[in-house]
Each structure stands twice: as structure tokens, then as C-alpha cells.
Amino acid sequence: MSQHTQALAAFLADLRYEQVPAAVLDRTEDLFLDWLGSALASQGAHPIPLFERYAEKMGPAEGRSRILVSRRSSSAYFAALVNGASSHLVEQDDLHNSSVLHPATVVFPAALAAAQDLGKSGRELLLASLAGYEAGIRIGEFLGRSHYRIFHTTATVGTLAAAVAVGKLMGFDKEQFINLLGSAGTQAAGLWEFLRDAADSKQLHTAKAAADGLLAAYLTADGLSGARNILEGEQGMAAGMSKDADPRWLSDRLGERWALAETSFKFHASCRHTHPAADALLALMQRENLTADEIARVTTRVHQGAIDVLGRVVVPQTVHQAKFSMGTVLGLIALYGKAGLTEFHTHALTDPRVGQFREKVSMVLDPEVDGAYPQRWLGRVEVVTVDGRTLTAAVDDPKGDPGNTLSRAELEDKFRRLVAFSGARSDAEAGVLIDRVWRLRDTYDLGGLA
Amino acid sequence: MSQHTQALAAFLADLRYEQVPAAVLDRTEDLFLDWLGSALASQGAHPIPLFERYAEKMGPAEGRSRILVSRRSSSAYFAALVNGASSHLVEQDDLHNSSVLHPATVVFPAALAAAQDLGKSGRELLLASLAGYEAGIRIGEFLGRSHYRIFHTTATVGTLAAAVAVGKLMGFDKEQFINLLGSAGTQAAGLWEFLRDAADSKQLHTAKAAADGLLAAYLTADGLSGARNILEGEQGMAAGMSKDADPRWLSDRLGERWALAETSFKFHASCRHTHPAADALLALMQRENLTADEIARVTTRVHQGAIDVLGRVVVPQTVHQAKFSMGTVLGLIALYGKAGLTEFHTHALTDPRVGQFREKVSMVLDPEVDGAYPQRWLGRVEVVTVDGRTLTAAVDDPKGDPGNTLSRAELEDKFRRLVAFSGARSDAEAGVLIDRVWRLRDTYDLGGLA
Numbered sequence: 001m002s003q004h005t006q007a008l009a010a011f012l013a014d015l016r017y018e019q020v021p022a023a024v025l026d027r028t029e030d031l032f033l034d035w036l037g038s039a040l041a042s043q044g045a046h047p048i049p050l051f052e053r054y055a056e057k058m059g060p061a062e063g064r065s066r067i068l069v070s071r072r073s074s075s076a077y078f079a080a081l082v083n084g085a086s087s088h089l090v091e092q093d094d095l096h097n098s099s100v101l102h103p104a105t106v107v108f109p110a111a112l113a114a115a116q117d118l119g120k121s122g123r124e125l126l127l128a129s130l131a132g133y134e135a136g137i138r139i140g141e142f143l144g145r146s147h148y149r150i151f152h153t154t155a156t157v158g159t160l161a162a163a164v165a166v167g168k169l170m171g172f173d174k175e176q177f178i179n180l181l182g183s184a185g186t187q188a189a190g191l192w193e194f195l196r197d198a199a200d201s202k203q204l205h206t207a208k209a210a211a212d213g214l215l216a217a218y219l220t221a222d223g224l225s226g227a228r229n230i231l232e233g234e235q236g237m238a239a240g241m242s243k244d245a246d247p248r249w250l251s252d253r254l255g256e257r258w259a260l261a262e263t264s265f266k267f268h269a270s271c272r273h274t275h276p277a278a279d280a281l282l283a284l285m286q287r288e289n290l291t292a293d294e295i296a297r298v299t300t301r302v303h304q305g306a307i308d309v310l311g312r313v314v315v316p317q318t319v320h321q322a323k324f325s326m327g328t329v330l331g332l333i334a335l336y337g338k339a340g341l342t343e344f345h346t347h348a349l350t351d352p353r354v355g356q357f358r359e360k361v362s363m364v365l366d367p368e369v370d371g372a373y374p375q376r377w378l379g380r381v382e383v384v385t386v387d388g389r390t391l392t393a394a395v396d397d398p399k400g401d402p403g404n405t406l407s408r409a410e411l412e413d414k415f416r417r418l419v420a421f422s423g424a425r426s427d428a429e430a431g432v433l434i435d436r437v438w439r440l441r442d443t444y445d446l447g448g449l450a
Numbered sequence: 451m452s453q454h455t456q457a458l459a460a461f462l463a464d465l466r467y468e469q470v471p472a473a474v475l476d477r478t479e480d481l482f483l484d485w486l487g488s489a490l491a492s493q494g495a496h497p498i499p500l501f502e503r504y505a506e507k508m509g510p511a512e513g514r515s516r517i518l519v520s521r522r523s524s525s526a527y528f529a530a531l532v533n534g535a536s537s538h539l540v541e542q543d544d545l546h547n548s549s550v551l552h553p554a555t556v557v558f559p560a561a562l563a564a565a566q567d568l569g570k571s572g573r574e575l576l577l578a579s580l581a582g583y584e585a586g587i588r589i590g591e592f593l594g595r596s597h598y599r600i601f602h603t604t605a606t607v608g609t610l611a612a613a614v615a616v617g618k619l620m621g622f623d624k625e626q627f628i629n630l631l632g633s634a635g636t637q638a639a640g641l642w643e644f645l646r647d648a649a650d651s652k653q654l655h656t657a658k659a660a661a662d663g664l665l666a667a668y669l670t671a672d673g674l675s676g677a678r679n680i681l682e683g684e685q686g687m688a689a690g691m692s693k694d695a696d697p698r699w700l701s702d703r704l705g706e707r708w709a710l711a712e713t714s715f716k717f718h719a720s721c722r723h724t725h726p727a728a729d730a731l732l733a734l735m736q737r738e739n740l741t742a743d744e745i746a747r748v749t750t751r752v753h754q755g756a757i758d759v760l761g762r763v764v765v766p767q768t769v770h771q772a773k774f775s776m777g778t779v780l781g782l783i784a785l786y787g788k789a790g791l792t793e794f795h796t797h798a799l800t801d802p803r804v805g806q807f808r809e810k811v812s813m814v815l816d817p818e819v820d821g822a823y824p825q826r827w828l829g830r831v832e833v834v835t836v837d838g839r840t841l842t843a844a845v846d847d848p849k850g851d852p853g854n855t856l857s858r859a860e861l862e863d864k865f866r867r868l869v870a871f872s873g874a875r876s877d878a879e880a881g882v883l884i885d886r887v888w889r890l891r892d893t894y895d896l897g898g899l900a
Contacts, residue, residue, distance in 0.1 A: 050672045057668065058527040060510045077508040150690035155636075182644060186605075186651045187658060189639035192685035194632060194677035201636045201676060204669070208637060208662070218507065219654070222500045226651060227644035235642035240600035241690065 002232050007251035009177040012135060012164060015255075017127045024258045025441060028126045028133075030411055031094055033437040034265055035087055035104035036068070036449075037418035040425060041341065042089035043069040047200040051085040051207055065113040066450035069424060076117035076218075077211055080162070083109035084210030085203040088154070090341055091323045092418060095272045096133075096263045097401070098374045099140025099157070100148050100305065102206075103263060106158030107132035109210035111165040114217070115446050120169050122443035131168035133260035136161025141249035142231065145374065147242040149308055155190020155205030156241065162213025163220075170221050182226020184216040185237050196312045198321040265400040265411070268339040270323040273306040275398045276369075276379030277326065278333050284383055284393035285334065292334035292357055294386050300326060301366030301380035303373035310363065322348040327358030341421045377401070408438075452682050457701035459627040462585060462614060465705075467577045474708045475891060478576045478583075480861055481544055483887040484715055485537055485554035486518070486899075487868035490875060491791065492539035493519040497650040501535040501657055515563040516900030519874060526567035526668075527661055530612070533559035534660030535653040538604070540791055541773045542868060545722045546583075546713045547851070548824045549590025549607070550598050550755065552656075553713060556608030557582035559660035561615040564667070565896050570619050572893035581618035583710035586611025591699035592681065595824065597692040599758055605640020605655030606691065612663025613670075620671050632676020634666040635687050646762045648771040715850040715861070718789040720773040723756040725848045726819075726829030727776065728783045734833055734843035735784065742784035742807055744836050750776060751816030751830035753823035760813065772798040777808030791871045827851070858888075 042048050052070050055078035062072070065079035069086050073079075087093055088105040095102050107129050115125040140157045147153060163184035167177055190209070194201035220226065230236045231250065238245035268278050277300040284290070309324065316322040322344060323329070331354035332339040332347060347354055369378045379395035397403035406414065412434050419430040436449060443449075492498050502520050505528035512522070515529035519536050523529075537543055538555040545552050557579050565575040590607045597603060613634035617627055640659070644651035670676065680686045681700065688695035718728050727750040734740070759774065766772040772794060773779070781804035782789040782797060797804055819828045829845035847853035856864065862884050869880040886899060893899075 047669075047674050050669055050674050053672060054665070054668055058510075058525040058665075059508070075508040150685050179649070182647075182649055183651065183654060186641045186644060186654065187639050189637050191636045191677070191680065191687065191690055193680050193683040193689075194636060195685070196683065197632075197675070197678045199629070199632055199675040199677050201633065204633060204636065204674065204676075212658075215504070215508075218504055219497075219500055222503060224497050224500050224654065225647070225649040226654075227641070227649050228647045230641065230643050233643040233646065235600050235645070237641065239643075240641055 002247055004247040004250035005178070005181070005229065005231055007254060008135060008138065009174045009181070011254040012131050012168060012177045013172060013174040015127065015131055015168070017123050019255070020127065020130060021258065024130065024261055025126060027261050028130055029437055029440050030408065031104055031260070031263060032108060032129065032440065033411055033415055033434065034094055035108045036433060036437065037415040038090055038093040038105070039068045039083055039087035041092065041418035041422050042086040043422040043424035045089055045422070047203055048086045048089060051082045051203070055082050063117070065116040066447070068450055071450060076113040076214060079113035079116070080110045080214045081207045081211040083113065085207035088206040089203055090418070091269050091271060092266050092341070094263050094265055096137045096140070096259065097377055099137045100153050100374050101136055101140040101157055101161070102154040103133045103136050103161060105206045106154060106162045106209040106213065107136065107165045110162035110214045111169060112446065112449065114166040114169050114214055118169060120446065122440040122446065124169055125446060126441060128165045128168040130260055132161045132165030133263065134258070135164040137259035138249050138252055139231065141252070142245055142247060143238060143242045144244035144246060145305070146244045148305065150192060151241055152190035152192055152205050155209050156188040158206060158209030159188045159213045160184045162210045163216040166214050166217035167220065170217060172220070176220055178228055179224070179226040180216055180220040182228060182230045183220055183224055184213050185230035186227060187212045187216065188237060192309070195309065195324065198318050262402055264402065265406045267399040267406070268329065269341045269344055270329045270339055271309060273309050274326050274329040275400070276377045276395060277302065277381055278329055278339060279395040279398045280379035280381040280393045281330050282333050282337070283395055284381060284391055287393065288391055290385065292353065295334060295360065295383055296386045297384040298330055298361045299382040300361065300363050301369055301382065302363050303370040304365055305373060307363055307365060316349065319344050319348055325358065326363055327361035328354060330361050331357035341418070452697055454697040454700035455628070455631070455679065455681055457704060458585060458588065459624045459631070461704040462581050462618060462627045463622060463624040465577065465581055465618070467573055469705070470577065470580060471708065474580065474711055475576060477711050478580055479887055479890050480858065481554055481710070481713060482558060482579065482890065483861055483865055483884060484544055485558045486883060486887065487865040488540055488543040488555070489518045489533055489537035491542065491868035491872050492536040493872040493874035495539055495872070497653055498536045498539060501532045501653070505532050515566045516897070518900055521900060526563040526664060529563035529566070530560045530664045531657045531661040533563065535657035538656040539653055540719060540868070541721060542716050542719050542791070544713050544715055546587045546590070546709065547827055549587040550603050550824050551586055551590040551607055551611070552604040553583045553586050553611060555656045556604060556612045556659045556663065557586065557615045560612035560664045561619060562896065562899065564616040564619050564664055568619060570896065572890040572896065574619055575896060576891060578615045578618040580710055582611045582615030583713065584708070585614040587709035588700050588702055589681065591702070592695055592697060593688060593692045594694040594696060595755070596694045598755065600642060601691055602640035602642055602655050605659050606638040608656060608659030609638045609663045610634045612660045613666040616664050616667035617670065620667060622670070626670055628678055629674070629676040630666055630670040632678060632680040633670055633674055634663050635680035636677060637662045637666065638687060642759070645759065645774065648768050712852055714852065715856045717849040717856070718779065719791045719794055720779045720789055721759060723759050724776050724779040725850070726827045726845060727752065727831055728779055728789060729845040729848045730829035730831040730843045731780050731833070732783050732787070733845055734831060734841055737843065738841055740835065742803065745784060745810065745833055746836045747834040748780055748811045749832040750811065750813050751819055751832070752813050753820040754815055755823060757813055757815060766799065769794050769798055775808065776813055777811035778804060780811050781807030791868065
């Protein structure tokens with residue numbers, strides 16, 4: 001086993017609450033609230049009830065862990081499964097840029113379910129979640145861009161991130177973390193193929209990553225051994241699922257660089273690959289005082305990953321697919337000034353002007369944008385107006401990125417909008433939840449977080 | 451989607467009990483009994499109790515599906531999980547040569563658990579299991595040798611095979627099978643890296659393949675959609691996990707070729723890659739009337755896959771690892787005339803003569819053997835005697851292969867030995883189980899199969 005995996009496992013075992021900067025703890029709470037909103041926003045929406053019914057069929061009638069959308073309880077495994085599915089549906093959960101990992105939707109479902117099951121405190125939950133972010137982000141960076149071309153990193157790496165969070169809750173030592181990575185890594189799965197058909201696998205992926213990671217941790221705690229070099233070994237993850245893996249990422253500035261704090265909040269309710277262009281178009285239209293009618297063509301200059309993920313969707317057939325259609329997203333921005341959940345559900349497929357605008361939009365690969373990716377997600381658009389002018393705009397930090405982040409007031413507003421969208425909780429209940437999350441580090445009974 | 455995946459899904463949907471030749475049904479029962487013995491043989495052995503405890507912790511206290519080793523009941527998911535783990539531990543479960551898939555340990559746990567849950571008959575169980583074998587074997591062949599170099603085919607392809615069996619029990623149509631393959635394929639995982647450390651992942655792999663396949667089928671029945679081209683698509687299984695995939699295997703002689711009937715029974719209790727050489731050495735020693743003492747060196751001429759899988763184990767530290775040590779297996783054959791469960795547990799690590807014999811054994815790549823593999827597993831050994839003679843032997847059909855298969859009497863004997871090894875059932879109970887399996891096609895209540 002290389003020094004890099006060794007160092008990562010030692011860091012995870014040794015990480016103490018007291019060594020975490022206050023700003024990082026604050027941000028962990030921010031991310032937790034943001035996640036909770038995404039989970040609740042999907043109540044009642046396909047395919048979430050399928051996972052709820054599966055949990056009822058296969059799991060115990062009740063348990064110590066909470067299923068957020070239904071307010072039911074179950075064992076930790078099924079709570080992680082359903083909460084994992086539900087928090088990745090509305091495309092509002094967080095994203096870490098350089099790893100292309102959505103950490104919240106895999107880390108928090110597993111960590112919260114296990115913390116409730118094991119009677120852990122808010123501080124332990126925060127520390128465990130931080131461990132999951134730090135490990136998952138570095139493993140995602142390690143596997144590189146070639147992995148993401150075929151594999152859904154949030155599914156594959158998500159299994160390890162979720163496992164690490166639960167292992168930290170259980171107080172694993174270095175040796176246990178090594179075994180845990182082995183048992184989680186050998187379960188890592190998730191292919192992008194489903195996107196072409198707008199199939200329901202995205203929710204299956206996050207459900208399974210959270211639940212499988214939790215399973216790996218419980219079995220490791222009981223003595224299951226795993227491959228000691230699952231990341232870097234000759235028949236391990238990088239060997240099978242990457243062409244450009246770089247082990248140095250695994251131990252990158254452990255304890256100095258807090259990767260969690262680099263995580264971006266999602267402002268628009270669409271695939272993150274559309275956000276830089278959406279922000280750039282919005283900036284251009286505001287600067288030039290343009291309306292949608294005055295735009296003849298939009299060329300978005302993007303990185304290859306955007307073309308890989310978004311290129312599949314030509315004419316979206318579902319709201320979910322619309323979130324992966326660059327033209328639809330820019331159409332909503334141009335016509336409504338935003339691309340939130342409400343705009344997607346009310347206008348994306350039914351307003352003919354959105355469909356017309358979509359036809360005006362194209363993507364081209366831009367070497368500068370591609371070279372900066374995935375460390376930076378640059379927004380570059382070129383607009384040709386109906387009266388023949390060519391205008392350009394550039395945004396270097398899309399809204400929600402660390403350099404242009406959301407304030408607690410903005411996060412609370414987003415949370416209330418997400419909860420109101422599905423009606424999963426009343427606005428008064430949303431207020432109570434917000435208050436509980438901001439006091440998480442002084443909470444000893446996590447049962448009320450549901 | 452290609453014609454090959456289409457044809458496979460249509461075949462699975464249309465397959466009827468009445469069209470299956472009697473010999474194929476007989477063989478399905480043979481394989482079922484053989485599987486049942488492997489599952490029961492692992493009672494009490496690490497890591498099986500870990501999976502039992504996990505099922506107790508996360509699952510319901512009781513249910514309609516049976517956990518074989520413990521005689522407890524649970525929901526179908528956990529019965530599939532524990533039975534999947536337990537039937538791949540003692541290395542006595544079946545193998546299909548050209549796909550390098552162990553079908554029984556993934557297909558039967560899922561099919562039996564779902565059949566018990568859904569109140570299906572013995573005929574429905576046999577037909578569903580056959581569907582799982584036919585699909586799994588062809589998908590394994592499709593993914594090719596490059597897949598098996600890094601990925602544990604029984605884990606990856608096993609997820610799809612298990613899913614298909616449960617889907618057939620549920621009466622899926624072609625469209626449902628297409629969605630099912632998508633949801634199962636995107637969960638397919640399992641890396642060989644654990645072998646180097648003799649870690650417990652092999653049982654985790656088969657447990658998860660059976661359980662994940664079952665999960666995919668239950669969710670598909672409830673309306674979850676999956677990628678429509680998960681096998682052949684640009685971001686599907688072959689794209690991510692194979693370099694030599696050939697789609698023609700997917701539809702190879704559907705309904706004419708019964709791949710299930712090509713499945714080999716395991717005679718020796720070791721990794722199947724050791725069997726051809728073990729049979730050849732046994733034949734040579736019998737022919738020449740040689741004892742172990744008279745042998746100075748053994749060179750086994752093998753295929754590359756044997757070197758990939760067995761080359762990792764130099765000096766075995768555990769009984770399980772000993773089953774992957776060519777020298778240890780041949781030592782048991784030379785000294786005891788067989789390499790069954792009892793020989794492994796009593797002599798493999800403790801008899802110093804076995805260790806000495808192990809040092810006399812080497813493997814070399816043989817172009818003829820490698821060229822025939824994986825369709826045929828040829829046994830070729832060269833022995834140099836203490837008195838300086840060089841002797842060779844060749845076995846073209848190792849014991850247990852279709853051309854040299856086990857009779858029902860031999861299968862019953864193997865079953866009774868497996869059950870007696872762990873003490874999971876009395877010999878009288880073993881006799882009752884044998885009788886029940888031979889009457890499976892006339893059984894309407896599968897609850898008694900445990």
C-alpha cells in the first residue's frame with residue numbers, strides 16, 4: 001500500500017473535533033441544511049415513493065433512524081437508502097468542483113442514519129460528515145477526469161465517502177479505515193449510460209452509495225476485512241475504472257486544506273454543468289439590458305465534461321431531462337431571470353418560448369475553459385442579437401462557488417423554498433429545522449432532525 | 451439498443467417452462483442441490499455470522515424468506531444477502547467455464563428468497579433460475595477476458611443474473627427486462643484486489659450481487675426505469691469495464707443452446723483454476739503408481755487467468771488462501787489423493803509435507819492451454835521424479851465438467867459431505883432435503899426448503 005492511502009487512513013482515524021476551524025464547522029452546518037432542503041423537496045416525486053415502499057417491504061416496521069420525506073422510522077440501512085435517493089432528485093444539492101462529486105447526497109444520509117441509530121451527538125455527526133467530505137473529495141480527485149467520463153463519481157466515490165463518515169462515527173482506527181475503504185471500494189458502481197434515456201438511476205446511485213457505504217462500515221466494525229490497497233492496487237479501483245489516476249491527491253494537504261469548504265452550493269435547479277453559462281448569460285443580459293426576444297443566438301463556450309453530460313439531451317421529454325438541457329436552462333434564465341424548481345416545473349416543458357430559445361443555444365468546447373476545469377468552472381457566452389451585434393460575457397465564479405457563496409440568509413431562503421415546493425413541511429416547521437441545524441454542535445439527541 | 455440486447459430481453463420474457471428440455475430441468479435441480487450444500491457448509495464460518503448479524507440488525511425480525519445457515523426467516527433482501535454470502539465460502543459451488551461465472555451463488559439466493567416471498571412454485575423457481583443462468587452466462591461471455599482481469603465477474607455479472615431470475619419470477623415482459631438490466635448493470639461492482647490480502651470481499655461480492663439484483667427487480671416491478679443500453683452503450687458496462695466485449699454473445703443461440711447445462715460442478719474444494727492440473731497430477735500418479743515422496747518437481751502448464759488469480763498466493767496464511775495456492779492443492783492431491791473440505795481444514799496449513807510439496811510446484815503459461823481457455827480448461831502437468839524421469843499427463847475434461855460430470859449419486863454424496871462438514875443439518879435432514887430437491891418441479895410451497 002502506498003504512503004498516500006496510509007496517510008489518508010491515518011488522518012481519518014486521528015481527526016479530532018477540536019482541530020477543526022470554526023469556519024469549517026459553520027460550513028458543515030450550512031451544507032447539512034442545504035442537504036436537508038434537497039431531501040425534503042423531493043417528497044412525493046417519482047421515483048422516491050418506490051424507495052419508500054421498498055424500505056417498508058424489506059425493512060423493519062420501525063427503527064431508530066428517520067426517513068425524511070415520510071417522517072417514518074426504519075433501520076439505519078433503509079433510512080440511508082431512502083434519504084440518499086431523495087436528496088439527489090431536484091438537482092439542488094451541493095457539488096465539489098475539482099472532484100466532480102456531490103458529497104452531501106451520499107455523506108449526510110449515511111451519517112445521519114448511523115448517528116441516530118448509534119445515539120451519537122451533533123458534534124460527532126458534524127465531524128463524521130467532515131471526514132466523509134475530506135476523503136470522498138480526495139478520492140474523486142484521485143480517480144480523475146477519465147473516471148467521470150463513464151462512471152458517475154457521486155455513485156462510485158460516494159460509496160467510500162459514505163462509508164468513511166459512518167466509520168468515523170464508530171470511532172474507527174487506521175487499520176479499520178483501511179479495511180473499510182476496501183469493502184466500500186469493491187462495491188463502488190454507477191454508470192452514466194442512464195442519462196441518455198432519462199432513466200431513474202441517478203436516485204438509485206445515491207441511494208445505493210449511501211446505503212452500501214453504511215453497510216460496509218457496520219460489517220467492518222464487526223470484523224469484515226477488505227482489500228488493503230483498493231484505490232491504487234493492480235486490481236483495484238484506479239486499475240479498473242480510471243486512466244489518469246494520480247495518488248498524490250489522496251493525501252493532498254491533509255488537515256491543512258479543508259476540501260469541504262471548497263464545496264459549491266447550487267443556485268440554479270439544473271445540472272451544475274449549466275451554471276457557469278447561465279450566470280454569464282444573466283450577467284450579459286443585465287449589463288446590456290437585453291430581453292430574450294432580442295437574442296438571435298447564444299454560443300456557450302464550455303469544458304468537455306459539459307458536452308459529455310449535457311450533449312445527450314437534445315429535446316427534453318421530462319423535467320429531470322430539462323435540467324440537463326443547456327438550451328432549456330438558458331431559456332428559463334432569458335425569459336424568467338432564474339432557473340429554480342418552480343421555473344422548471346411550471347415552464348420548462350410547457351412554455352413554447354423556452355423551446356424556441358433552446359434552439360438558439362449551442363455548446364462549443366473552449367480550450368481555456370476546459371483547461372481550468374475541474375478546478376474552476378468558468379462561464380463564457382457569446383450572444384448574437386437580432387439586430388446583429390455580437391456580445392460576450394465571462395463569469396469566473398458561478399453563484400454558489402466558494403468565491404461567490406450563499407450567505408446563511410440565502411441558504412435559509414433556499415431551504416424554505418425547497419420545503420415549500422414539495423410541501424413536505426410547513427413553513428413554521430421549516431423554521432424549527434433551520435434553528436435546529438444552526439444549533440447542531442450543541443445537540444445531543446438527533447432524533448428531532450426529521 | 452442493439453439487436454443483441456433486444457433479443458436477449460425478448461428471450462427472457464418469452465421463455466416458457468414447457469419449452470425447456472427435461473434434461474435441462476434435471477440439471478437445474480442438480481445445480482440447486484449442489485448450491486444448497488455449499489450454502490449449508492459454511493454455517494458458523496467467518497465471515498458468515500457477520501452477515502447474519504447485519505440482517506438481524508437492519509432487517510425485520512421475521513419474514514417469508516429463509517436464511518439457510520441460521521434457519522431464521524427475514525425479508526427477501528436479507529435472505530438473498532446472507533445466502534449469497536454463505537454459498538461462495540467453501541469454494542464448492544458451480545462454475546461456468548467460458549463466462550468464468552459462478553452462477554449458483556448469485557442466482558439461487560435471489561431466486562429462492564423472492565420465490566418464498568412471493569409464494570411461487572418449484573416450477574417457477576426452476577424456470578426463473580434457468581433464466582438467470584442463461585442471461586448471466588451470456589453477459590459474462592460478452593464482457594470477455596479483459597473484464598475478468600480486474601473485475602470479479604461473479605460479482606459484477608452476478609448482479610444482472612440474480613436480477614433476471616427475480617424478474618422472471620415476477621413475470622416481466624421484454625420492456626421490464628430492459629429496464630431491469632439497466633438498474634442491475636449500473637450497480638455491478640466487484641474488484642479482484644482483495645485476493646492479495648485474503649480479505650473477506652468474495653463473500654461480500656456474492657451477497658451483494660444476489661441482494662442488489664433482487665433490489666433491482668423489486669424496484670423495476672414498481673416502476674423504476676433503467677438505462678436501455680447498459681451493456682453496449684457508450685457509457686455502459688462494456689465501455690467502462692471491458693476492452694474485448696463482443697455483443698454477439700448476448701444473443702448466442704438463445705433457446706437452442708442451454709448454457710446452464712454447460713455449467714461445471716466443483717469436485718475439489720479449491721479455486722477452479724487449480725482443478726485441471728489437480729486432475730492431471732492425480733491421473734499421472736495413478737498411471738505411474740507414484741507417491742508424493744518420489745516427486746521432485748511439478749510444472750503445471752496453465753492459462754493466463756490461472757496465473758492472474760493464483761499467482762498472488764505464495765505462502766498461504768489461511769485455509770481460504772490455501773484454496774488459491776496451486777502448490778498446496780497439488781500437495782493435498784499428492785499426499786491424500788483428494789483436496790476436499792476436510793483435507794483443506796485438517797492438513798493444508800498444518801501438514802509440513804504439504805508445505806514442502808508446495809515448493810516443488812510451479813506454473814508456466816502454455817499457449818495451447820491459454821488458447822483453449824475459457825471455453826475449455828485443459829489440465830497439463832510435467833513431473834520430474836526423484837530418480838530423474840520426466841513424465842507428463844493431460845486431462846481435457848476436469849472432473850465435474852459437462853464431459854465428465856457428477857452423477858446424482860455423486861451429487862448426493864457431495865451434498866451429505868458438505869452438510870456434515872459444518873453440521874448445519876443432520877444426515878437425516880440432509881436426506882429429506884435431497885428428496886425435496888428431486889421433487890422440486892412438483893412442489894408448490896417452497897417454505898420447506900430450509
